[in-house]
Amino acid sequence: MNKQYEVGIIGGGIIGQSIAYHLAKEGVSVLVLESHKIGTGATSAAAGMLGANSELEKNDAFYQFAKESQRLYHSLQYELSERSQINIGLVDKGMYKIAMNDDEADSLKEAASYYKSVEWHEKEMVLEHESTLSTSIKGALYIKEDGHVSPLHVCAAFSKSASLLGATILENSPVHAIKKTSKNGYTLSTPRADFSVNKVVIANGVWSGHFFKQLGVNAGMKPVKGECLSVKSSEISLEKTIFYDHCYIVPKGDGRIVIGATMVEDDWSTAPTIGGIQSLIEKITPIMPSIASSQLHETWSGLRPQSHDGKPYIGQHPNGEHIYFATGHYRNGILLAPKTGEMVRDLILGRQQNEDYINTFSIVRPQLQAMR
Ligand SMILES: Cc1cc2nc3c(=O)[nH]c(=O)nc-3n(C[C@H](O)[C@H](O)[C@H](O)COP(=O)(O)OP(=O)(O)OC[C@H]3O[C@@H](n4cnc5c(N)ncnc54)[C@H](O)[C@@H]3O)c2cc1C
Structure with a gap:
């Protein structure tokens, strides 16, 4: 029994x-x-x-x-x-949400004026903290409470x-x-x-x-496939998570830098595609050019459960x-x-x-x- x-x-x-x-x-x-x-x-x-x-x-x-x-x-x-x-690997160094043009900068500055927990950093200040970011950024919203595990x-x-x-x-x-x-x-x-x-x-x-x-x-439930890659590079020193247009660069404690993620609706397939990985690299390289010469470590994907x-x-x-x-x-x-x-x-x-x-x-x- x-x-x-x-x-x-x-x-x-x-x-x-x-x-x-x-x-x-x-x-x-x-x-x-x-x-x-x-x-x-x-x-x-x-x-x-x-x-x-x-x-x-x-x-x-x-x-x-x-x-x-x-x-x-x-x-x-x-x-x-x-x-x-x-050890669950909690890293509490915050996040930079990047602006690449004046419109993006204006909307992030507006968010900074509403919410207490975020502040606008001008380009020079951002580059002082994260020197591997591109000099063509306009600035970033600093979100100190958004860490990672x-x-x-x-x-x-x-x-x-x-x-x-x-x-x-x-x-x-x-x-x-x-x-x-x-x-x-x-x-x-x-x-x-x-x-x-x-x-x-x-x-x-x-x-x-x-x-x-x-x-x-x-009730509704459908998959939204997400593809990611990780790289390793001695040239990139990154402290905070970088976020731009639904994509992110996350420095992990083990030396990997995780880049993600695509959003493919209603796709139950489980392997990452060349097109998906390429789209991430294209989006991230203008923000951090040194990514292009870093060593590819791994690619993977998963299915987000969307209600x-x-x-x-x-x-x-x-x-x-x-x-x-x-x-x-x-x-x-x-x-x-x-x-x-x-x-x-x-x-x-x-x-x-x-x-x-x-x-x-x-x-x-x-x-x-x-x-x-
Ligand atoms: C690429 C990507 C990046 C993401 N990044 C983030 C992020 O940075 N931050 C964040 O908060 N979230 C992130 N998410 C979302 C997050 O991963 C999911 O919301 C979360 O993992 C859902 O957890 P879960 O336990 O509900 O589902 P799952 O982790 O999918 O677990 C469900 C489990 O159920 C099992 N199972 C299925 N059917 C059965 C059955 N009939 N009987 C028994 N077991 C069954 C499966 O094998 C599976 O192990 C990301 C997702 C993806 C795909």
Whole structure:
């Protein structure tokens, strides 16, 4: 007879692992079922930017959620390192959002006048800090709070810590079906065995969409493929992340410089293309000419899970079933993982929730209807 788990989480990416950790810390018995290896989905492709200010522009509930999540990383780096002995690679040196012409400079200066956490730096000041940038830049918005982490290390640290707290984490275990077995129970079927759980969390990234119809929700989910490359160069010394027109250059602690990422809608293919990598090089070289002579290290790609409006689905099934969604984190799943873990933990434990977050992330928010 199989053990009965309180919560079964489908998907072992950064979102599933954060939820597992936050629940295991409260003594909840947790099972994570992962199709392949932990962290091999979008999580392994991410650059790890914590871009609350650079990615999200409005001062709304989504932005507040992202800021809370960004802040949580400061305590998590110590907490997770103590539990798992894994360093999550938090780098807190900020980001430069570059202007290459007067119009871009004007709109970034305007942003600097609205928001307290950002400031405009003239070209000379930017070049004083980052001397490998091109002298043809106009200046940059300095966003001091947008650092970065190592996504695979965060995922591994959540996973190991959850496991040390008693969670069961099974790789090579794709869930093919979710069956309701009783008033308070479900069976998760995998090729190796069936597992009994009281509650289910759908956290399998872009593949979550495969369960939506089966579970009676009419929510959108499509892949947005992102391609990246990394280079190594002794000529480039970079401290801050550089951001320009949805592309970025991220200096990693291990000496790699990560350049990303393309945005290819509705493409399920998993290998990077020559055209995609070429487009990144063309966009980045005018900002940092020395990239052209650096050594190519690696290329890769991943599938961002995009909901109908670009915000994640986090919340309980609309029928009150003991099924929870934590998916659709699109371009910002690494940034949003800590707060998503906390929110799903609190929903499952019946703790009070921020109503704005419930409404913003509901899987049946406006424009969507349950298929009942
Ligand atoms: C190129 C690129 C760059 C990015 N850069 C950033 C960044 O800088 N900052 C940021 O915040 N975000 C970034 N993102 C977005 C971020 O990577 C994602 O939002 C995040 O990884 C989503 O995590 P997840 O756990 O929901 O999904 P995933 O990491 O995709 O994990 C889902 C897991 O579920 C498993 N699975 C699928 N189906 C099943 C099943 N039936 N049964 C069991 N397991 C299953 C998969 O194998 C996978 O491991 C980037 C994404 C890409 C592609």
